[in-house]
Amino acid sequence: xxxxxxxxxxxxxxxxxxxxxxxxxxxxxxxxxxxxxxxxxxxxxxxxxxxxxxxxxxxxxxxxxxxxxxxxxxxxxxxxxxxxxxxxxxxxxxxxxxxxxxxxxxxxxxxxxxxxxxxxxxxxxxxxxxxxxxxxxxxxxxxxxxxxxxxxxxxxxxxxxxxxxxxxxxxx
Amino acid sequence: xxxxxxxxxxxxxxxxxxxxxxxxxxxxxxxxxxxxxxxxxxxxxxxxxxxxxxxxxxxxxxxxxxxxxxxxxxxxxxxxxxxxxxxxxxxxxxx
Numbered sequence: 549x550x551x552x553x554x555x556x557x558x559x560x561x562x563x564x565x566x567x568x569x570x571x572x573x574x575x576x577x578x579x580x581x582x583x584x585x586x587x588x589x590x591x592x593x594x595x596x597x598x599x600x601x602x603x604x605x606x607x608x609x610x611x612x613x614x615x616x617x618x619x620x621x622x623x624x625x626x627x628x629x630x631x632x633x634x635x636x637x638x639x640x641x642x643x644x645x646x647x648x649x650x651x652x653x654x655x656x657x658x659x660x661x662x663x664x665x666x667x668x669x670x671x672x673x674x675x676x677x678x679x680x681x682x683x684x685x686x687x688x689x690x691x692x693x694x695x696x697x698x699x700x701x702x703x704x705x706x707x708x709x710x711x712x713x714x715x716x717x718x719x720x
Numbered sequence: 721x722x723x724x725x726x727x728x729x730x731x732x733x734x735x736x737x738x739x740x741x742x743x744x745x746x747x748x749x750x751x752x753x754x755x756x757x758x759x760x761x762x763x764x765x766x767x768x769x770x771x772x773x774x775x776x777x778x779x780x781x782x783x784x785x786x787x788x789x790x791x792x793x794x795x796x797x798x799x800x801x802x803x804x805x806x807x808x809x810x811x812x813x814x815x
Binding site: 576577578579666669670671672675 | 788
């Protein structure tokens with residue numbers, strides 16, 4: 549069974565946004581306003597997750613996984629030496645990756661919404677900014693997945709499964 | 721099958737079931753007209769502005785000129801025009 553790590557909201561927000569990003573890509577230039585609807589749904593999940601980062605369960609909180617520059621650099625040094633410790637929640641690098649992904653998705657949603665307002669509709673620079681942010685998300689995803697696979701192998705646990713079941717092997 | 725799995729399955733189904741919808745990604749204007757015969761984007765912009773449009777952006781998309789802006793009635797518009805005849809080919813409905 550293992551110990552509970554990722555609460556249901558964390559998991560639903562994670563997979564909801566993952567499906568939403570794929571859906572946003574799929575809905576490009578399609579009729580029916582799907583791109584916008586998906587964008588609003590993703591934005592709602594991001595907002596919910598942001599609040600949950602302050603009031604959620606232990607490992608959902610930013611205070612649990614956002615580490616300073618020094619602690620993150622120290623972790624990276626141990627990792628390069630092949631001696632990094634296992635974390636039940638995010639490790640320091642994983643925490644920054646999570647933040648980077650959430651921030652890029654949030655900024656993509658925000659610029660997309662701006663484009664729907666009369667003030668900003670049709671402006672080329674905003675469309676290009678929205679696209680650049682979307683590509684940033686697309687570039688971060690393989691790095692995120694690589695981190696998950698690497699850490700899973702290092703600590704002999706299935707982190708993908710943990711994000712589905714919410715559970716991990718107990719221990720430090 | 722827990723809550724997460726149900727939500728993922730639901731989302732995938734919702735996306736797949738709308739896959740048959742029309743898309744302006746398929747719009748095409750004049751694949752056979754050589755680019756040399758196209759009239760400049762600026763000419764289209766001036767023509768529309770003379771009719772009372774406010775043009776925000778003109779770009780080339782699938783052998784069309786795609787215009788973003790506000791039409792003579794002040795309504796938001798995304799319209800594809802033939803790059804030689806300047807005929808309206810497709811108007812994307814604005815919600």
